[in-house]
Amino acid sequence: MSSDSKLKPIEVKIVADPNYVSVVRSAVRSAAALVGMAEEDIDSVNLALSEAITNVIRHGYGGSCDEPIILNINHLTDDPDGEALEFVLRDFGKQVAPETIKSRDLDEIRPGGLGVHIIKSIMDEVSYDCAEEKGMTLRMVKRVKRAP
Amino acid sequence: MSSDSKLKPIEVKIVADPNYVSVVRSAVRSAAALVGMAEEDIDSVNLALSEAITNVIRHGYGGSCDEPIILNINHLTDDPDGEALEFVLRDFGKQVAPETIKSRDLDEIRPGGLGVHIIKSIMDEVSYDCAEEKGMTLRMVKRVKRAP
Amino acid sequence: MSEADKTGVVKNIRNEQNAVVLELRGDIDMSRSSELREQILDVLQQKPAALVINMTDVAFMDSSGLATLVEAMQLSQRHGSSLRLTGLATRVRSVFEISRLDTIFEIYESESEALS
Amino acid sequence: MSEADKTGVVKNIRNEQNAVVLELRGDIDMSRSSELREQILDVLQQKPAALVINMTDVAFMDSSGLATLVEAMQLSQRHGSSLRLTGLATRVRSVFEISRLDTIFEIYESESEALS
Ligand SMILES: Nc1ncnc2c1ncn2[C@@H]1O[C@H](COP(=O)(O)OP(=O)(O)O)[C@@H](O)[C@H]1O
Numbered sequence: 001m002s003s004d005s006k007l008k009p010i011e012v013k014i015v016a017d018p019n020y021v022s023v024v025r026s027a028v029r030s031a032a033a034l035v036g037m038a039e040e041d042i043d044s045v046n047l048a049l050s051e052a053i054t055n056v057i058r059h060g061y062g063g064s065c066d067e068p069i070i071l072n073i074n075h076l077t078d079d080p081d082g083e084a085l086e087f088v089l090r091d092f093g094k095q096v097a098p099e100t101i102k103s104r105d106l107d108e109i110r111p112g113g114l115g116v117h118i119i120k121s122i123m124d125e126v127s128y129d130c131a132e133e134k135g136m137t138l139r140m141v142k143r144v145k146r147a148p
Numbered sequence: 149m150s151s152d153s154k155l156k157p158i159e160v161k162i163v164a165d166p167n168y169v170s171v172v173r174s175a176v177r178s179a180a181a182l183v184g185m186a187e188e189d190i191d192s193v194n195l196a197l198s199e200a201i202t203n204v205i206r207h208g209y210g211g212s213c214d215e216p217i218i219l220n221i222n223h224l225t226d227d228p229d230g231e232a233l234e235f236v237l238r239d240f241g242k243q244v245a246p247e248t249i250k251s252r253d254l255d256e257i258r259p260g261g262l263g264v265h266i267i268k269s270i271m272d273e274v275s276y277d278c279a280e281e282k283g284m285t286l287r288m289v290k291r292v293k294r295a296p
Numbered sequence: 297m298s299e300a301d302k303t304g305v306v307k308n309i310r311n312e313q314n315a316v317v318l319e320l321r322g323d324i325d326m327s328r329s330s331e332l333r334e335q336i337l338d339v340l341q342q343k344p345a346a347l348v349i350n351m352t353d354v355a356f357m358d359s360s361g362l363a364t365l366v367e368a369m370q371l372s373q374r375h376g377s378s379l380r381l382t383g384l385a386t387r388v389r390s391v392f393e394i395s396r397l398d399t400i401f402e403i404y405e406s407e408s409e410a411l412s
Numbered sequence: 413m414s415e416a417d418k419t420g421v422v423k424n425i426r427n428e429q430n431a432v433v434l435e436l437r438g439d440i441d442m443s444r445s446s447e448l449r450e451q452i453l454d455v456l457q458q459k460p461a462a463l464v465i466n467m468t469d470v471a472f473m474d475s476s477g478l479a480t481l482v483e484a485m486q487l488s489q490r491h492g493s494s495l496r497l498t499g500l501a502t503r504v505r506s507v508f509e510i511s512r513l514d515t516i517f518e519i520y521e522s523e524s525e526a527l528s
């Protein structure tokens with residue numbers, strides 16, 4: 001694909017099973033490569049998405065189950081800050097107030113509690129939303145820096 | 149994933165753009181690896197799926213466009229012939245009578261006209277259907293042979 | 297799409313004695329077969345004695361890639377060029393086999409064999 | 413899941429002088445971090461002087477893998493074992509860096525350095 005053409009929307013729908021996080025990573029890797037995103041950023045994006053999906057499985061659904069998780073990938077080309085990939089992760093599980101989802105103090109060394117920090121460190125925009133009738137929507141944007 | 153557990157359904161939705169066939173291949177590779185399908189069979193399945201999606205873009209939609217193509221992957225574990233992966237490819241394009249979709253005589257050496265032959269050679273079951281209001285449904289089944 | 301583009305289907309074109317070697321890369325499917333077609337036609341215009349297509353870095357090819365190669369073979373015959381393939385991974389070779397075209401093409405184990 | 417399973421997170425366990433070397437493989441995420449946890453706890457029960465975790469074949473790790481390693485480090489301190497990491501690919505190392513845990517762990521460039 002020529003690097004100035006627009007990536008059309010992609011949707012990947014899985015159920016809340018930790019095994020599927022790797023399927024999503026594979027699809028995202030291919031999609032991000034199509035817009036020419038630098039390899040290092042593809043790795044980071046995949047890390048952030050893994051954290052986000054893991055959180056949906058763990059907190060949204062309270063564990064592995066047959067409920068759906070939907071990831072939509074959109075290519076934003078009109079943004080004044082430059083081209084970007086938008087990832088919208090939708091679940092139908094527990095709703096929580098978006099402002100309660102935050103990263104913890106990193107100075108305390110203990111297992112866990114790092115997912116939200118990782119997502120916010122990697123993505124250029126992160127917003128949680130619970131406006132729908134059921135579940136949460138997590139919108140993440142990563143600007144595209146091309147491989148040199 | 150333990151190799152006797154069941155793979156839950158996966159859905160990948162793209163638009164009719166040839167660039168996306170590689171995204172589907174990546175997702176299928178990861179999913180098929182989760183059920184322990186032999187590497188060689190994963191390659192073949194990806195070839196058959198690429199042919200099927202290419203045909204939808206070319207014949208179902210008459211070229212690249214923004215119309216959807218949906219792939220559902222199901223893990224069949226109750227079949228008496230053994231475990232299998234089922235791939236259901238759905239489009240909303242042109243409808244044709246299923247019996248008109250067939251492979252050509254291979255003795256004639258000319259470019260093209262090999263897709264349906266490849267799909268049928270690789271998959272253990274292939275059936276086209278145009279029962280829905282719009283578009284075609286192609287159901288393909290590949291039995292799972294595990295890597296030795 | 298420029299040739300410097302990372303996703304370009306042609307990795308390298310080399311002139312050897314009496315032959316042009318075209319090194320391909322990446323997945324060759326419907327999204328890239330027309331680019332491949334243009335590149336091959338370009339080379340065949342020069343009517344080389346032989347065109348060696350090295351597919352060592354091709355991980356995947358489907359029937360749209362194959363159609364391009366069949367067309368290239370037919371054209372090269374008309375031009376009096378010899379079309380030779382080398383570096384086919386098992387999964388690429390299987391596309392030829394399933395389509396029963398493995399005996400129609402000249403397929404070599406190595407580039408040096410294809411050149412000799 | 414048997415240890416022979418292709419997807420097992422432990423590739424190999426070796427006893428070296430005063431150290432156990434645990435070689436991991438594959439992606440370490442939520443689907444495999446509990447298996448990793450069990451395997452590490454198993455080794456730490458033997459109270460080795462050092463546990464060297466070689467991650468050369470780990471292509472991806474997320475915070476559930478990291479949580480397991482933090483827990484392992486805290487447990488190894490209680491057991492008087494020294495936990496050492498080696499073979500971290502850039503993308504694996506970056507998980508430690510983003511979480512500001514790269515200075516908390518003993519990370520070595522090579523397994524021989526980790527063992528000496
Ligand atoms: N998808 C989600 N649905 C509900 N709550 C969430 C979700 N994601 C994160 N949270 C909340 O944010 C907190 C911090 O998440 P995180 O940083 O990933 O750490 P951890 O998951 O280890 O607790 C979680 O403990 C949870 O309360």
Ligand SMILES: Nc1ncnc2c1ncn2[C@@H]1O[C@H](COP(=O)(O)OP(=O)(O)O)[C@@H](O)[C@H]1O
Nearest residue numbers: 203204207208244249250260261262263264265
């Ligand atoms: N998804 C589809 N929708 C409509 N017609 C199709 C579809 N797939 C295949 N066909 C029909 O079957 C024929 C054979 O397909 P194929 O073997 O792939 O060769 P080619 O696509 O090169 O013509 C096509 O020419 C077309 O008429």
